[in-house]
Amino acid sequence: MGKKFVAKTGNETMAEAMRQINPDVVAAYPITPATEIVQIFAQFVADGVVNTEFVATESEHSAMSACIGAAAAGARVMTSTSSQGLALMWEMLYIAAGLRLPIVMPEVNRTLSSPINIHCDHSDTMGARDVGWIQIFSENVQEAYDNLIQAVVIAEEAKLPIMVTTDGFIISHGMESMEMIPDKEVTDFIGEYKPAYSVLDVDNPFTVGAIDFTDYYFEHKRAQIEAMSEAKKIIPQVQQRFGERFGRKYAAIEEYRLSDAEVAILVLGSTAGTAKVVIDELREKGHPVGMLKLRVFRPFPFEEIVRALSSVKVLAVLDRSDGVAGIGGPVFSEVRSAMYELDIRPRIVNYVYGLGGRNIDLALIQSVFTDLEKIAKTGKAEKMVSYLGVRE
Amino acid sequence: MKIKHEAIWRELPIAGLIPEGGTAQEYKTGDWRSRRPIWDKEKCKSCLFCWVYCPDSSVLIQDKKMIGIDYDHCKGCGICSQICPPKIGAISMVDEG
Ligand code: SF4
Ligand code: SF4
Numbered sequence: 001m002g003k004k005f006v007a008k009t010g011n012e013t014m015a016e017a018m019r020q021i022n023p024d025v026v027a028a029y030p031i032t033p034a035t036e037i038v039q040i041f042a043q044f045v046a047d048g049v050v051n052t053e054f055v056a057t058e059s060e061h062s063a064m065s066a067c068i069g070a071a072a073a074g075a076r077v078m079t080s081t082s083s084q085g086l087a088l089m090w091e092m093l094y095i096a097a098g099l100r101l102p103i104v105m106p107e108v109n110r111t112l113s114s115p116i117n118i119h120c121d122h123s124d125t126m127g128a129r130d131v132g133w134i135q136i137f138s139e140n141v142q143e144a145y146d147n148l149i150q151a152v153v154i155a156e157e158a159k160l161p162i163m164v165t166t167d168g169f170i171i172s173h174g175m176e177s178m179e180m181i182p183d184k185e186v187t188d189f190i191g192e193y194k195p196a197y198s199v200l201d202v203d204n205p206f207t208v209g210a211i212d213f214t215d216y217y218f219e220h221k222r223a224q225i226e227a228m229s230e231a232k233k234i235i236p237q238v239q240q241r242f243g244e245r246f247g248r249k250y251a252a253i254e255e256y257r258l259s260d261a262e263v264a265i266l267v268l269g270s271t272a273g274t275a276k277v278v279i280d281e282l283r284e285k286g287h288p289v290g291m292l293k294l295r296v297f298r299p300f301p302f303e304e305i306v307r308a309l310s311s312v313k314v315l316a317v318l319d320r321s322d323g324v325a326g327i328g329g330p331v332f333s334e335v336r337s338a339m340y341e342l343d344i345r346p347r348i349v350n351y352v353y354g355l356g357g358r359n360i361d362l363a364l365i366q367s368v369f370t371d372l373e374k375i376a377k378t379g380k381a382e383k384m385v386s387y388l389g390v391r392e
Numbered sequence: 393m394k395i396k397h398e399a400i401w402r403e404l405p406i407a408g409l410i411p412e413g414g415t416a417q418e419y420k421t422g423d424w425r426s427r428r429p430i431w432d433k434e435k436c437k438s439c440l441f442c443w444v445y446c447p448d449s450s451v452l453i454q455d456k457k458m459i460g461i462d463y464d465h466c467k468g469c470g471i472c473s474q475i476c477p478p479k480i481g482a483i484s485m486v487d488e489g
Contacts, residue, residue, distance in 0.1 A: 100407040159406065196406050207410040219401035220408045226401075 005179050010141050010171035013178060014080065014106040014164075015040035017148040019050055020186040023104070024075035024193075027055035027066035031085035032118045033168040034108035038080050060085040064092035064103075071101035072208055074198025076152070079103065082168060083110035083124045090131070093161075097132025098224060099208060100196060102155035102162070105133075106148055109269065109320075110168040111356045119357020120168035122268065122320040125297075126330045132224060134162040134231055135298040137268040139254075141166075141176040146248055147295075149181065152190045153238045158231040159196050167270040169357070181246055189245060232299045252301035254293040255308050257283060261290025263314045263372035264346075266305075266335055268294045271318060271353075271360055278365040289369050294331065302338035309339065314372045314381075315346045318388075320354045328352060328385035349381050353388035364389050417465075421448070425468030427485045431461055435482040442472035442483060 008016065014037045018026070026045075028038040045054040053070075057063040063079050071077040081089060086107060096103050111121040125135055134154060138144035147164045155162040166172050181189075199208060212220055235252060243249040254272070257279055258264055267275055272293040282289045292308050294301070309315055317336070319329020327333060332350035339345045351368055354360045368388065375381045395410070396403060405411050438458045443451040450466035452459050461472075473483040 098407065197409060204411070205413050206405075207413075207415070208407065210408060210410050212408055215398075216404070216408075219399070219404055222401040223404060223406070 003179055005177045007175050008141060008178055009036075009173050009175045010144055010166045011036035011108070011173065012040060013141050013145045013180075014148060014166070015044070016180060017145050017186075018078055018106075019044045020181070020183050021076075021078065021104070021149070021152055021190060022050045022187075023052055023078040025053045025055065025067070025070035025077045026079060027057055027063045027070065027077075028079045028081070029057050029060045029063045029085060031060070031082045033110055033172045034080050034082035034085070034106070036172070037106055037108070060088040061092060064089040064096065067103050068092060068096050068099065068101060071096070071103050071195075072099060072198070073200050074195035076156075076193040077101070077103045078105065080106045080108070082108040083112055083118075086124045086128055087112060090128070093128060093131040093133060095209070096161045098220075100159040100224070100227065102159055104148070104151050104155050105161070105163045106144075107163040107165045108168045108172045109165050111321075115356075117356040118168070120170055120320070121355050121357065122165075123322075123355075125163060125165050126321040126323075128163075129298060129330060132160070132228065133298060134158065134160055134228075134235075134296070136162065136164045136296050137294065138164060138166050138171060139270055139272045139293065139295075141171060141174070142178040142248070143250075143295075144171060145178060145180070146242065146246070146250065149186055149189065150238050150242050150250070153241075154231070154235055156193055157234045157238065158227060160227055160231060165269070170270045185245070189242070228299045232301065235296055235299075250295065251304070252294075252296040253304045253308060254295060256291040256293065258290035258292055258308060258312070260288060261312055262288040263316075263369060263376055264290045264292060264309065264312045265316045265318055265365070265368060265372075266292045266294060266309075266331070267318045268297065268331065269320065271320070271365075274360060274362060275365050278362050278369065281362075282366070282369055287369065287373065289372075297331075300334055300338075302334075302341075305335060305338050306341050309346060310342055312346045314376045315339075315348045316368050316372055317348065317350050318368070319350060319352045322352045322355065332385070347375055347379075347381060349375070349383065350385045351388040352385065355390075358389050360389065420464045422462075422464045422466055425463075425466060426488050427468040427470060428463070428488050429461055429466065429468065429470065429472050429483050430486055431458070432482045432484070435480055437480055437482075439477065439480075441475045441477070445471050445475045447471065
């Protein structure tokens with residue numbers, strides 16, 4: 001059978017994936033630019049094409065609370081949100097993770113107020129990087145779809161909640177050609193959900209969410225931390241199974257013309273697509289440039305990053321958010337820390353870009369490579385952290 | 393499944409679950425107490441007001457008679473001493489040492 005391509009936006013694609021996943025429960029509250037995902041899905045519920053119990057809540061805090069309750073009852077659960085909505089879920093995000101509930105959430109990356117702004121940057125999910133959820137970023141519509149299908153299996157095997165992100169408007173509202181997997185094959189791939197526990201199991205009563213003091217909290221947290229480390233093994237297995245079945249190969253990181261690159265950039269999300277164009281152009285002119293795309297941010301694939309970047313001379317980490325910590329973005333801090341493993345390590349600088357949806361174009365990315373080549377030549381970096389595309 | 397006392401992290405059930413019922417009894421909360429209720433058996437009429445009002449089920453009874461206080465769980469709030477009819481005054485509060 002030949003491949004069947006369709007034209008879909010990121011949000012339409014995520015909704016279609018949710019239809020194919022057919023979760024038992026979806027509890028959600030709308031927020032731009034993620035609204036459409038659940039809006040389209042709600043239509044599937046109304047039309048009876050899915051068996052999902054849909055819970056319209058009065059806030060994201062309640063949406064995540066309802067998801068936790070349903071997941072503790074043993075249901076396969078999904079929701080979707082963005083930005084302030086994710087922020088309002090905050091305390092419940094930790095609880096979903098601590099209770100080891102494999103809730104699956106397409107998250108649309110949008111900046112956080114203030115100033116109020118609906119456009120893309122990664123502040124929302126970067127702020128949630130330590131809540132205990134697996135985080136997978138997507139470069140384009142196809143990858144977002146594939147990531148979301150894989151996410152169900154990853155979450156359920158790791159017994160951890162997972163968010164699959166798409167860049168707000170750039171992917172969520174951008175229409176692209178993508179290949180959908182037939183419904184039945186998605187059903188087969190994700191399989192039947194067997195929850196680790198269910199409060200509806202009346203024959204085996206137990207307490208969930210009990211208070212835990214100085215005597216056991218640390219042990220329980222230690223076990224949760226181990227689950228995130230275990231996820232590092234589970235994710236590539238699921239990605240491999242997906243690749244074998246559907247032909248599209250994925251890993252925690254993606255290397256683009258990196259093996260012989262002297263200078264490289266590290267990016268997440270849709271910027272990778274733009275960067276590939278720049279890299280191809282520069283390569284044609286003989287510049288040894290490359291890229292590492294981070295697909296999985298949590299668990300943080302530091303071994304893979306170190307391995308992939310060990311022979312690079314100068315690296316720029318492109319952060320689509322700032323830690324507001326006086327030392328640049330969160331990806332920079334973590335990548336730089338990972339690279340300390342090496343005795344001889346690349347020079348690493350940070351570019352914070354795209355805040356509040358500020359466009360990142362070919363020329364800006366090219367300017368980064370120009371800077372990096374200069375650093376490689378002179379051995380000196382003028383600035384550790386630069387703000388790319390800001391008026392100054 | 394019984395959770396071993398001072399179990400290491402690998403031995404614990406997933407997600408902090410407590411895989412059985414009625415475990416609160418085994419959790420000795422009495423050491424929070426700063427004041428201790430002293431029950432006078434001679435004065436007590438076993439009206440059981442204290443039993444009804446104790447928020448921690450720490451008034452012990454047998455055959456509808458009060459028989460003492462469960463110091464493993466009594467938090468020393470003093471409600472029992474307040475609710476015991478003044479004319480009887482069978483419970484007095486003293487500071488814990
Ligand atoms: S002091 Fe409070 S907790 Fe203790 S027995 Fe009296 S009422 Fe119960
Ligand atoms: S309230 Fe006083 S008299 Fe009544 S049972 Fe308790 S201690 Fe005895």
